[in-house]
Amino acid sequence: MEVNALILTVFLDITQRIRQEVVKNESGKKRVEEPDEQYQLNNQSSQQIQTLQAQLSDSILFLQNNFSEQLSSTNKISKDIPQDRPSGEYWITTDSTSSPVQVYCDMNRTSCSCNTTGGWMRVANLDMTDPNQNCPEGLRLVTREEPPLRTCGKHALGCLSTTYSTYGVEYSTVCGRIIAYQSSTPDAFTPYFSNRFLSIDDVYVDGVSLTHGHSPHQHIWTFVNAVNETQTDRRACPCTRPNLNYIGVVPPFIGQDYFCETRSQQHYLCWDGQGCGGTSTYCEFNNPPWFCKQLPQPTTDNIELRLCGDEGISNEDTPIEIVEIYVR
Incomplete structure (x- = not known):
C-alpha cells in the first residue's frame, strides 16, 4: 500500500472507532439513571476516546518519520502517478508542502489539444x-x-x-x-x-x-x-x-x-x-x-x-x- 493511502487508512480506521465510542457513550447515557454510574460511564468513555486519539497521532507521526523520503518525492504528477490510474482525487506531498494535500488528477484529458492525455x-x-x-x-x-x-x-x-x-x-x-x-x-x-x-x-x-x-x-x-x-x-x-x-x-x-x-x-x-x-x-x-x-x-x-x-x-x-x- 502507498504511504499516503496507508496514512489515510489509519486515519479513517481510528476516527471511525472514536465515533463509535461517542455513539456508545450517548446511547449509554439514556440507559443510566444513577449519578455515580453516569460519572463512571463518562469517565471510561472519555479515557477510551483519548487513547484512540493518541493512537491516531502516534500512528501518523510514525509513518511520516519512517517514510519521509516517499512523502516528499512527488514533484511531478505525470511521473509519480502511473498513467493507468483512474482520474480522481490523490494525496500528494512535495518539497513545498509540510503535509499531504489532496489534488484532482485527470488521467484522460483530451480536450486541451496538447497532444497528450494523462498526468x-x-x-x-x-x-x-x-x-x-x-x-x-x-x-x-x-x-x-x-x-x-x-x-x-x-x-x-x-x-x-x-x-x-x-x-x-x-x-x-x-x-x-x-x-x-x-x-x-x-x-x-x-x-x-x-x-x-x-x-x-x-x-x-x-x-x-x-x-x-x-x-x-x-x-x-x-x-x-x-x-x-x-x-x-x-x-x-x-x-x-x-x-x-x-x-x-x-x-x-x-x-x-x-x-x-x-x-x-x-x-x-x-x-x-x-x-x-x-x-x-x-x-x-x-x-x-x-x-x-x-x-x-x-x-x-x-x-x-x-x-x-x-x-x-x-x-x-x-x-x-x-x-x-x-x-x-
Missing part, C-alpha cells in the same frame, strides 16, 4: 453556474437577473488578481479555459495601444491575463474582450474579419498566445467557442475554448489570474463564469 493536475476549477461555489479571494460576486447569471468581477479599474497554488509540483505545460461575459464597452488592446511602455505587469488589456511568476510575470495566455461585432479599429480584435487593416497593436510579450472575442446580440459569452457569425471579431486560429501552452522551461510557480481593465467597471468589465486550469 494533468487541476489547479483551478471555478464554475459560477453552480450556486454552491463562491468567487475566489480578490474578486467580487456579480449577479444579474436578465439574463440570469452569477459571475466574478473586479471592484474598480486596474487589475485584480487571484492565485492558484500548484503546491510546488513541477510542470511545463498548461491547458485550460476561461469563459466570461462582456459588460459595457471593453476595448481589447487599447490600453497598450495608448501606452507602448506598458509591460506584462501593467494593465495592457481589457480582459484576463494568465501568468506565472513575478517581477516580471511570465505570460501563459491572454483573454481579450473587444467592444462589439462591427468595430474595425484598435478597439476590435486583431482578427476582425471585416478589418483587413487592423490599426491596433498586439503586445509583443504575449505573441500569438491569446483568444479575442466580443459578444454578439444573440450570444453574450466570450471565449467559449460559440456564437461566431460571419462578421464576428472572434479569433479562431487558436481553437478556443481550450488553450494549450508549452512553457520555455519547467517551473513550480503558482498561477495567477488577473482580471484587468483601464477604466471603471461601469465603463468596462469582464466578469468571469468558468475557470478551469490544468498543469502537467
